[in-house]
Amino acid sequence: MILNRIATALAVSAAMTVAAAAQDKVVHVYNWSDYIGEDVLDKFTEETGIKVVYDVFDSNDILETKLLAGSTGYDVVVPSGTFLARQIQAGVFQPLDKSKLPNITHQWDKISERIAKFDPGNEHAVNYMWGTTGIGYNVGMIEERMPDAPVDSWALIFDPEVVSKFADCGIHMLDAADEMIPAALNYLGKDPDSKDPAEIEEAAKLIESIRPHIQKFHSSEYIEALANGNICLAVGWSGDILQSRDRAAETDAGNEIAYSIPKEGAMMWFDNLAIPADAPHPEEALAFINFMMKPEIAAENSNYIYYANGNKDSQPLLEEDVIGDTAIYPDEETVERLYTTTPYDPKVQRVVTRAWTRIKSGT
Numbered sequence: 001m002i003l004n005r006i007a008t009a010l011a012v013s014a015a016m017t018v019a020a021a022a023q024d025k026v027v028h029v030y031n032w033s034d035y036i037g038e039d040v041l042d043k044f045t046e047e048t049g050i051k052v053v054y055d056v057f058d059s060n061d062i063l064e065t066k067l068l069a070g071s072t073g074y075d076v077v078v079p080s081g082t083f084l085a086r087q088i089q090a091g092v093f094q095p096l097d098k099s100k101l102p103n104i105t106h107q108w109d110k111i112s113e114r115i116a117k118f119d120p121g122n123e124h125a126v127n128y129m130w131g132t133t134g135i136g137y138n139v140g141m142i143e144e145r146m147p148d149a150p151v152d153s154w155a156l157i158f159d160p161e162v163v164s165k166f167a168d169c170g171i172h173m174l175d176a177a178d179e180m181i182p183a184a185l186n187y188l189g190k191d192p193d194s195k196d197p198a199e200i201e202e203a204a205k206l207i208e209s210i211r212p213h214i215q216k217f218h219s220s221e222y223i224e225a226l227a228n229g230n231i232c233l234a235v236g237w238s239g240d241i242l243q244s245r246d247r248a249a250e251t252d253a254g255n256e257i258a259y260s261i262p263k264e265g266a267m268m269w270f271d272n273l274a275i276p277a278d279a280p281h282p283e284e285a286l287a288f289i290n291f292m293m294k295p296e297i298a299a300e301n302s303n304y305i306y307y308a309n310g311n312k313d314s315q316p317l318l319e320e321d322v323i324g325d326t327a328i329y330p331d332e333e334t335v336e337r338l339y340t341t342t343p344y345d346p347k348v349q350r351v352v353t354r355a356w357t358r359i360k361s362g363t
Helices: 002-024 040-048 059-067 081-089 102-106 107-115 139-145 160-169 177-187 197-213 222-227 238-251 282-291 295-305 311-315 332-336 346-361
Strands: 025-032 051-057 125-138 171-173 233-238 259-260 267-273
Touching: 025 282, 040 051, 040 282, 040 295, 059 081, 081 267, 102 282, 102 311, 107 267, 125 139, 125 222, 125 238, 125 295, 139 160, 160 171, 160 197, 160 233, 171 267, 177 197, 177 267, 177 346, 197 346, 222 233, 222 238, 233 238, 238 259, 282 295, 295 311
Parallel strands: 025 051, 171 233
Antiparallel strands: 125 233, 125 259, 125 267
16 A cells, blocks of 8 residues: 555656646747748647747847847847847857757758858857848839839839829838848948948938838838738838738739839848847757758748748748749849848947937937
8 A cells, every 4th residue: 555655656746747847848939020830839849849938029129129138038039130240249149059950951051151241150040031121012002103113123212202102102111220221321322231420321311301201110010001002112021021912912902012122232131040148948949940940841931921041951842932933032133232231330330220210200
């Protein structure tokens, strides 16, 4: 009888230990909104037994504020290239233990080489998605107001005489100074990676000249707004606008959405998976990143969100309307016109931040 009671007690204790261990198996992920396949998180939990607590943001600035404050509680975050570089310098991220990332062999060397510009040696991050920043527009609304509108040019946005024609149907712009200031510099024929305060101010004045025609600065609302016909023009990220295009087609409300990479050039950006230095569950974070680098998972994400990913071996698994769409995977000629930028130092960053605050407030 005593032995039975001991055995029972041991069994209960073991069960409680297993339950506690299972409870501890959690990963807290902070990702961009509308940025993952519908079933991916469930598949990860099913395969690994690790529960995912998933939160979203729509601005690098929001993510950076949390990271620099510390103790976010997040295990995996998804910063973009220039922010990643600045955050690495600030000691925000821990180096990746690549021995626990066997799926890293599937990553695309051409993309990894570009990200090394922000993360030397690719020590702290792996690419999740990449794309371009361009122009999304409602074909019918634009043609109605200006049949010969320069939809292949930044003039559609930055020429006051042109963009004013579309103010009545709604225009959104990314709430992202690190994207819009370089785009304006590029349109002005200057280096989009300029750190010259005078040139940055010139770009800011250009954006201020079109400010009266901008309905909203936001980095995610334009997806639904374009799809529903609530706006006719948006500066946004390639995959978001292509999602908008497909949602519009599904509703059959007559809104045809198109995406343009302007002929003057556009930013090529990279969103990357990284682990904060104070992540409470680093082992689970590595398991999550390794799972996301499985070719079939990378393909599932891209097929759902319409963004190019940094996983070379996923490409045979991509649907034709993803891999075959030059708005997602641009041709070589277009790639030659794409630019990247590097982080602003603190002094220049203050100039940019002040200019952007002034632009958004309209003062």
